[in-house]
Amino acid sequence: MLFRSGHMLHNAVCKGLDTDEIKGLLAHCRRIVALFHSSQPYRTKLKKVLKDLKMEDKQLVNDVVTRWGSKFKMLQRIQEQMKATNQIFIDDRKYRDLTINGQQAGLIDTLIKTLDGFNSLTDRLPGEKEVTVTSVIPFLRFICALCEHEVGEEEVSSKVKDVIKDYFSTRLQDADLLMFLRVAEVLDPRYQQLSSDDDCPATIWLSLPSLEEVKQYILTNAPAIILSRTATVDDAIQTTGPSKKKSKMSLADLLASKVRTDGQTSSTQDPDFSAEEDCSQKLQREFDFFVRLTAASDEDVLQWWKLHRVELPLLSKYARYVLSSCASSVPSERLFSLSGNIISKKRNTLKSYLVRSEERRVGKECRSRW
Numbered sequence: 001m002l003f004r005s006g007h008m009l010h011n012a013v014c015k016g017l018d019t020d021e022i023k024g025l026l027a028h029c030r031r032i033v034a035l036f037h038s039s040q041p042y043r044t045k046l047k048k049v050l051k052d053l054k055m056e057d058k059q060l061v062n063d064v065v066t067r068w069g070s071k072f073k074m075l076q077r078i079q080e081q082m083k084a085t086n087q088i089f090i091d092d093r094k095y096r097d098l099t100i101n102g103q104q105a106g107l108i109d110t111l112i113k114t115l116d117g118f119n120s121l122t123d124r125l126p127g128e129k130e131v132t133v134t135s136v137i138p139f140l141r142f143i144c145a146l147c148e149h150e151v152g153e154e155e156v157s158s159k160v161k162d163v164i165k166d167y168f169s170t171r172l173q174d175a176d177l178l179m180f181l182r183v184a185e186v187l188d189p190r191y192q193q194l195s196s197d198d199d200c201p202a203t204i205w206l207s208l209p210s211l212e213e214v215k216q217y218i219l220t221n222a223p224a225i226i227l228s229r230t231a232t233v234d235d236a237i238q239t240t241g242p243s244k245k246k247s248k249m250s251l252a253d254l255l256a257s258k259v260r261t262d263g264q265t266s267s268t269q270d271p272d273f274s275a276e277e278d279c280s281q282k283l284q285r286e287f288d289f290f291v292r293l294t295a296a297s298d299e300d301v302l303q304w305w306k307l308h309r310v311e312l313p314l315l316s317k318y319a320r321y322v323l324s325s326c327a328s329s330v331p332s333e334r335l336f337s338l339s340g341n342i343i344s345k346k347r348n349t350l351k352s353y354l355v356r357s358e359e360r361r362v363g364k365e366c367r368s369r370w
Contacts, residue, residue: 005132005139005327006122010068012167013118016160017071017111025107026063026071029078032085032098033060042088049084056080072112072119079108107156114157117146118164131301132327134188136181137208143168144205165205172206179209179217180322186214187319189295189304215287222318223279279314286315 017026036042037060050057061077063070078085082100089099100108121142147165149158172178185191209217290312295304301323309316342355 005136006068008168008171009118009122009143012164013071013115015167016163018163019156019159021107021156022111025104025111026074028098028100028104029074029108030062032078032100033062033074035095035098036060036085037062045088046081046084049087050081053084053087055084069119069122072115075108075112075115079105079112082108110154110157111160114160118143121146131188131323133181133184133323133325134191134301135185136327137185138191140168140172140206144201148201169205178206179214180325181327182209182214183217184322184325186211187315187322188301189290189293190297190299190301192291192294211291215284218287218315218318219280219284222283222314225321226279226283226314226317283314283318286312290315 017023036046047057058077058080060081061070061073063074078100082105086099089095089097121139144165147161149161293308295301302320305312305316305319305323342350
């Protein structure tokens, strides 16, 4: 199952920016970037002005249709170097029209403030070695929080937020999909406090199933799946612990930033299961025990379930079944991109056996990352 959360967020932001005023501003910024990218004399001028103004010399960024967050990065870099570029254009008769006026500068500032939260979320979405399906509902909760209107907010900002929120609303009408994603969220102990809040705005916005409904769904559907799984699956789980040196906040840290726990697993005593209980009864007792546990926001959820499979033997099997679903298309898209680089117009004389050999190598590399 591919939820394609990154694509949806990128498309939603593009929809929100699809107004005449904003499109005109983006076209103006693209002309500025194109000039300094294509002209060495103007690049030299910009470096000199930046040095005189004691500003950091960074290359201007152009937005790319397929690159997530590129519009935000372009506007951000334009804003940083606006004083320098305006100084160049004011004295240039040929490109004086590229000077950014006060109204355009105000719009750039508004858009950057509006898109900043969405950009921070975009940077943390894809994870090739992480469980992604459990973060979809928290991701949507975060989107809902970002789309809340603020007091004294600019009309442009409100419209962008409304379009983004409506975009997600119209694409999340599948009750079965929402139930599965809600189950995945509940089975991630890092989001325990988030998933137990049935009255939050995002739950109402998306008409998400309540925690009790999720429990009944698990008790109804999990036994058949658990009984169908062989005992060898217990030892087949592959875990990847968090890196020792983290360069940025993880997705779980970001989504759980408003609901901080003490970072320690609950010390509740293990439940005492009797052999006479059937699968559903045991599963119910395990679930009631599980909802009292917590995990640190940076903990590997697969490792957590592996450590707790003794006290939660049935629920851990069902959790591994649910968590194995991928909610990101990034790994497969990278595989297609690598294949496209192998078979190109400049390499159209490759023998078929060489192409197959290279594709096998690339596929193995992508699968190892995934």
